[in-house]
Amino acid sequence: MKLTWMLSAIMAATLVLAPGCSDEGGGGTKRPAPPAAEVIDTSNAVLAQKTSFSEDDIRHFLNRTHFGIRQEDVDLIQEMGLSAYLDERLNFHLAANVEYTALTEIPDQRFPEYDDVSRWWLHIMARTENPLQEAVALFWHDHFGVSQEVLAAQNRYYILNFIKLLRAGGAGNLRDFLFDVSTAPAMLEFLDGVRSPRRSPNENFAREFWELYTLGVDNGYTQDDIVEAARAFTGFRSRTDVPQNQYFIEYDIDRHDTGDKSFFGRTLTGRSGTDGVNEYMDVIDITLEERPAAEFICRKIFEWFCYVNPPQTLVDEMAAQLRADNYELAPLLKTLFMSAAFYSDEGKAGIVKSPIDLVIGFIRTTELEYEMGTISWRVQLAGQHPCLPPSVNGWPTGRLWLSADSMIQRANALQSSIVYRDYQEINGFSVERMLPPGDSPTALGVVDHIATLMRIQLTNPEAATCAQYLNTSRDANGVETADPFDASNPDHVDERVRGLLWILGQHPSYQVR
Amino acid sequence: MKKHTATDHARRNFLRLGVAGAAGLALGPLFGGPKGSEIKVQAAPITGMKRLIVYMMRGGNDGLNTLVPINLNSYYDRRTGLAIAASTALDLNSGPAATQDYMLHPSLANVATAYRDGDVAFIQGAGYPNENLSHFTSEDIWGYGVRGNFSTLGIPISGWIARYADLYTTTGTGVVSIGQGRPKELVGANTAQPLILQDLEGFELNPDWAHQNNQPLREEIVQSLVAGRAWDGARADAAAATEQGYALSAQVQAAVDNFTSTETYGGGRQAKHVKGIAQLIQAGFDTQIFFTGQGGFDTHSTQSDGHSDLLTTFDGGLGSLIADLKTMSLWDDTVILVFSEFGRRNYVNGSGGTDHGHGNTMMVMGGGVTGGLYGPEPTNTDLDAEFLDYGVDFRTVYKQVIQNHLGRDPSAIFPEMQDIDVSPGAFI
Numbered sequence: 031m032k033l034t035w036m037l038s039a040i041m042a043a044t045l046v047l048a049p050g051c052s053d054e055g056g057g058g059t060k061r062p063a064p065p066a067a068e069v070i071d072t073s074n075a076v077l078a079q080k081t082s083f084s085e086d087d088i089r090h091f092l093n094r095t096h097f098g099i100r101q102e103d104v105d106l107i108q109e110m111g112l113s114a115y116l117d118e119r120l121n122f123h124l125a126a127n128v129e130y131t132a133l134t135e136i137p138d139q140r141f142p143e144y145d146d147v148s149r150w151w152l153h154i155m156a157r158t159e160n161p162l163q164e165a166v167a168l169f170w171h172d173h174f175g176v177s178q179e180v181l182a183a184q185n186r187y188y189i190l191n192f193i194k195l196l197r198a199g200g201a202g203n204l205r206d207f208l209f210d211v212s213t214a215p216a217m218l219e220f221l222d223g224v225r226s227p228r229r230s231p232n233e234n235f236a237r238e239f240w241e242l243y244t245l246g247v248d249n250g251y252t253q254d255d256i257v258e259a260a261r262a263f264t265g266f267r268s269r270t271d272v273p274q275n276q277y278f279i280e281y282d283i284d285r286h287d288t289g290d291k292s293f294f295g296r297t298l299t300g301r302s303g304t305d306g307v308n309e310y311m312d313v314i315d316i317t318l319e320e321r322p323a324a325e326f327i328c329r330k331i332f333e334w335f336c337y338v339n340p341p342q343t344l345v346d347e348m349a350a351q352l353r354a355d356n357y358e359l360a361p362l363l364k365t366l367f368m369s370a371a372f373y374s375d376e377g378k379a380g381i382v383k384s385p386i387d388l389v390i391g392f393i394r395t396t397e398l399e400y401e402m403g404t405i406s407w408r409v410q411l412a413g414q415h416p417c418l419p420p421s422v423n424g425w426p427t428g429r430l431w432l433s434a435d436s437m438i439q440r441a442n443a444l445q446s447s448i449v450y451r452d453y454q455e456i457n458g459f460s461v462e463r464m465l466p467p468g469d470s471p472t473a474l475g476v477v478d479h480i481a482t483l484m485r486i487q488l489t490n491p492e493a494a495t496c497a498q499y500l501n502t503s504r505d506a507n508g509v510e511t512a513d514p515f516d517a518s519n520p521d522h523v524d525e526r527v528r529g530l531l532w533i534l535g536q537h538p539s540y541q542v543r
Numbered sequence: 544m545k546k547h548t549a550t551d552h553a554r555r556n557f558l559r560l561g562v563a564g565a566a567g568l569a570l571g572p573l574f575g576g577p578k579g580s581e582i583k584v585q586a587a588p589i590t591g592m593k594r595l596i597v598y599m600m601r602g603g604n605d606g607l608n609t610l611v612p613i614n615l616n617s618y619y620d621r622r623t624g625l626a627i628a629a630s631t632a633l634d635l636n637s638g639p640a641a642t643q644d645y646m647l648h649p650s651l652a653n654v655a656t657a658y659r660d661g662d663v664a665f666i667q668g669a670g671y672p673n674e675n676l677s678h679f680t681s682e683d684i685w686g687y688g689v690r691g692n693f694s695t696l697g698i699p700i701s702g703w704i705a706r707y708a709d710l711y712t713t714t715g716t717g718v719v720s721i722g723q724g725r726p727k728e729l730v731g732a733n734t735a736q737p738l739i740l741q742d743l744e745g746f747e748l749n750p751d752w753a754h755q756n757n758q759p760l761r762e763e764i765v766q767s768l769v770a771g772r773a774w775d776g777a778r779a780d781a782a783a784a785t786e787q788g789y790a791l792s793a794q795v796q797a798a799v800d801n802f803t804s805t806e807t808y809g810g811g812r813q814a815k816h817v818k819g820i821a822q823l824i825q826a827g828f829d830t831q832i833f834f835t836g837q838g839g840f841d842t843h844s845t846q847s848d849g850h851s852d853l854l855t856t857f858d859g860g861l862g863s864l865i866a867d868l869k870t871m872s873l874w875d876d877t878v879i880l881v882f883s884e885f886g887r888r889n890y891v892n893g894s895g896g897t898d899h900g901h902g903n904t905m906m907v908m909g910g911g912v913t914g915g916l917y918g919p920e921p922t923n924t925d926l927d928a929e930f931l932d933y934g935v936d937f938r939t940v941y942k943q944v945i946q947n948h949l950g951r952d953p954s955a956i957f958p959e960m961q962d963i964d965v966s967p968g969a970f971i
Binding site: 179180237241247248379380381382411413420421423426428429432433434435436437438441442445446448449451489491492495496499502503504505506508510524525526528529532533536537538539541542 | 677679683692693694700715725727730731736737738739740741745746747748749750751752753754756757759760761764765767768769771772774776777778779780781782783784785787788789790791792
């Protein structure tokens with residue numbers, strides 16, 4: 031059987047989806063049409079809560095927030111109900127066993143090597159039972175774009191603690207979270223908080239605090255405001271523990287400007303002694319009270335998990351809830367993940383996956399894990415090295431993830447999943463989990479099953495091409511012969527199913543979540 | 544050997560697809576750029592176009608030990624054990640730009656030759672106002688080409704080469720970076736998508752080594768899936784990028800395989816990056832700006848040997864590149880610009896090295912460059928201070944190269960320039 035006919039068949043078929051018809055969720059023509067969407071009035075209350083969720087909705091939710099889909103997670107949510115599931119999974123304080131096993135990636139936690147923390151976090155992402163926690167933490171890692179680039183062997187442990195903080199606090203109280211992040215050693219080092227004595231306050235953190243973390247560019251603050259806030263942020267400094275050969279950060283009450291500060295039409299009454307550090311919280315409170323910080327952060331959360339450029343009314347609704355909940359993030363996230371907007375056509379239209387979304391998602395869905403140092407290297411080549419965002423503003427996202435080079439690197443990152451057979455055997459991972467249940471599945475049945483798990487909708491010709499691939503062997507001279515796929519033949523599974531996964535991993539629909 | 548087999552298969556099959564019409568060699572802009580601007584990579588260098596090669600010495604190159612002020616007593620007084628003796632340094636006292644006041648570090652034989660040919664401009668005191676001693680911050684300033692805040696300028700964060708690419712390139716290969724991670728210079732492009740490679744050889748699809756017979760089949764199917772329907776939204780962007788990735792990687796691998804040169808480039812990883820530039824040029828890439836560089840210049844301790852090795856690596860690659868450009872008759876149309884995020888202190892520290900400094904020496908080379916010395920020349924008094932202050936805004940150098948060499952209006956690329964223009968005078 032030659033490939034030529036397949037290619038021409040595909041080229042002849044140009045599929046145009048009807049408006050309102052989701053481009054996701056099916057795996058071929060045999061799948062019944064998805065049930066009609068529930069009728070909800072989205073004209074005003076776009077955060078209106080859905081009360082029932084189709085299987086397609088659940089797959090969309092997982093794909094968007096869990097680094098890909100696992101069938102057991104689909105089953106679990108159908109059993110528990112999404113509401114109860116979210117109540118359980120938005121509690122980030124339940125340390126999973128993986129927290130401890132992942133520490134094998136950091137031989138010496140006092141002195142992490144350059145790539146240790148990245149490997150440690152990728153290990154957690156790949157194996158955790160609660161990927162929602164890591165997906166939320168990755169959002170905050172992008173939002174607070176702190177990079178370990180400014181750290182050295184003596185203080186690289188700051189970034190480990192910083193990532194732990196993002197993971198623990200990502201669905202906690204926003205007010206507390208802002209305080210913890212602002213005073214974290216990694217942040218103090220990164221944005222010069224430790225180089226900001228009262229006689230010459232450094233404006234770096236004050237500016238980014240409003241520009242990037244709470245308000246947005248030029249959104250309601252002036253240079254004079256920045257100067258005042260910078261005074262409130264004075265006091266920290268870096269010290270060296272000589273015997274330990276480590277740096278650490280302390281609050282030095284003599285470096286803090288104890289005078290009153292004035293911005294946003296408010297006066298911040300100066301604090302002295304160790305109480306001075308609470309001026310960080312004063313600035314946070316005044317910002318939250320006087321400026322649309324809740325709106326700014328809600329918009330970013332929405333755009334990360336749902337779609338870009340939401341209507342302002344929707345953002346206002348989220349912000350109102352955040353304020354009403356006293357800045358608790360978990361209820362806000364739950365509302366978002368159960369909202370009509372999240373499951374609307376726009377909500378399902380697709381956001382470009384980052385390299386970590388793609389690679390960790392592929393690994394979680396297929397179980398084709400590989401060695402963490404190689405994963406870290408691969409996602410770095412594709413443009414996203416954990417702990418090393420390229421700017422204080424995080425990563426350039428959306429279509430900026432996509433380039434000629436990054437697509438080759440994505441394909442190669444997935445190829446590592448395909449070729450690490452020995453590692454997978456030792457760790458008990460098998461590609462057979464990607465086969466549909468039951469005996470003797472057909473090639474088309476395998477294609478359909480895998481496409482569903484990967485949330486790729488294939489056209490009929492595409493599915494036929496993939497099935498044909500499973501039914502074809504090719505010799506060293508490039509001669510192709512018909513050779514029907516046999517799921518009980520380990521060689522077929524090892525070669526062709528893995529190959530199909532690599533092919534579908536490059537499908538345009540798999541580049542979006 | 545196996546690797547090449549797979550590559551050859553991939554390339555042959557790619558060409559087959561091209562004939563079938565699923566994907567051609569024509570490379571347009573990645574995201575919705577102007578139509579009709581598609582180019583084909585030809586098998587020979589494009590003539591009649593200007594090229595700029597930007598080379599970063601990462602870590603803070605010691606400019607005083609690069610271009611050595613041999614007549615300044617303070618230089619020798621303050622750098623005991625580290626200063627370059629005139630007896631070992633390389634002469635610059637012949638040719639159209641002859642100088643008796645400076646000599647070159649002994650590792651820079653090719654730079655010295657080019658200087659004597661009148662093809663090198665040294666621009667001393669290059670930097671920016673309110674110097675910052677952090678590698679990280681200073682790299683940002685050089686890379687973005689912005690000293691203040693983007694918010695004040697009202698533009699998104701982006702590198703100066705990215706802004707150039709948005710304005711003046713129309714293909715996916717208009718600006719190319721090799722081996723530098725994701726340099727600040729190239730991030731944040733709005734419409735252009737710079738080609739950012741870690742090395743040319745790595746820009747190639749890896750096969751499933753255990754089952755190579757089917758690898759070409761898999762690659763064909765991916766390309767057919769991508770090209771087989773009209774995508775919309777983010778999927779269209781992904782499809783375009785994949786299509787371009789498959790096409791460009793094949794072209795880059797062909798450039799590597801078909802490259803002919805008698806030059807060695809000094810060997811090693813660094814040499815491959817510089818050689819990669821010559822390979823792409825020779826293969827007919829339409830690249831206007833290349834970016835590459837070399838790390839390790841942060842010589843805080845026992846600097847002498849380390850710095851010599853760094854400059855030897857630099858000079859070896861550079862000499863081969865110049866030779867290949869001359870062989871291709873492109874030297875007159877090429878400018879090589881060398882910079883570092885800052886210079887180093889005027890004096891040797893307690894560890895036989897030097898700490899972070901301010902102003903520094905940039906090098907601009909090319910057949911069209913008016914060789915010589917530009918910018919403020921240091922005096923004994925200057926060297927008795929802690930830092931060499933900046934006297935030339937580095938952006939005026941970039942601006943001049945863009946204006947006079949590349950023939951483009953640089954004003955939109957450096958929007959801050961009006962307030963802080965301190966220029967070294969015309970060198971090209």
